[in-house]
Amino acid sequence: MRVAPTAVPGAYVITPDRLADDRGTFHESLRTDLLAEAIGRPFLPRQINYSVSHRNVLRGLHGVALPPGQAKYVSCVRGALRDVIVDLRTGSPAFGTHAVTELDAESGRCLFIPEGVAHGFLSLADDTCICYVVSTTYVPGTQINIDPLDPDLDLPWGFTEPPLISDRDAGAASLRETLAAGVLAEWRG
Structure with missing residues (x-):
């Protein structure tokens, strides 16, 4: 697998080496040893989540307060999506910077998202299934x-018609409001 940095420090795009033959393909989606080598620390999965979305569903931007924080290893196991991450670590030299990555089942491409970075995606196909391998279990209220x-973020979602978005996401606070609330993680360099 190949690991490449994104514009957001500590976030990486992982592209697997796919082996193909007459039966189909095979690839390793996650190798924690190779990921740890790239990110400079272990990634220990604690929970695995899935969501399934119709085309043009927008989910996010979501993060988890520190503590407990939550790193994510995201893959698309069916369909296709446009993934957007935003550096929300106060004091980060890249604060507010975003990275866009297209994930799809065909390529097997994945994304590692460190703690303190918000995540969202736009589903590009019906029945798109995304898998989140996360470093902490769900803690209500975080x-x-x-x-x-x-x-103010002006993220390049690329939708051509208004997306389907949950009431929770549509009513979420702005970046300015969230920053003023003092709930964002600090940059740890």
Whole structure:
């Protein structure tokens, strides 16, 4: 697998080496030893989540407060999606910087998202299934939700018609409001 940095420090795109023959293909989706080598620390999965979305569903931006924080290893196991991450670590030299990665089942491409970085995606196909391998279990009350359509972020979702978005995400606070609330993680360099 190949690991490449994104514009957001500590976030990486992982592209597997796919082996193909007459039967189909095979690839390793996650090798924690190779990921640890790339990110400079172990990634220990604690929970695995899935969501399934119709085309043009927008989910996010979501993060988890520190503590407990939550790193994510995201893959698309069916369909296709446009994944957007945003550096929300106060004091980060890249604060507010985003990275866009297209994930699809065909390529097997994955994304590692460190703690303190918000995540969202736009489903590009019906029945798109995304898998989240996460470093902490769900802790009620620690979620940070930011308006994915916040004009100050001006994220390049690329939808051509209004997306389907949950009431929770549509009513989420702006980045300015979230920053003023003092709930964002600090940059740890």
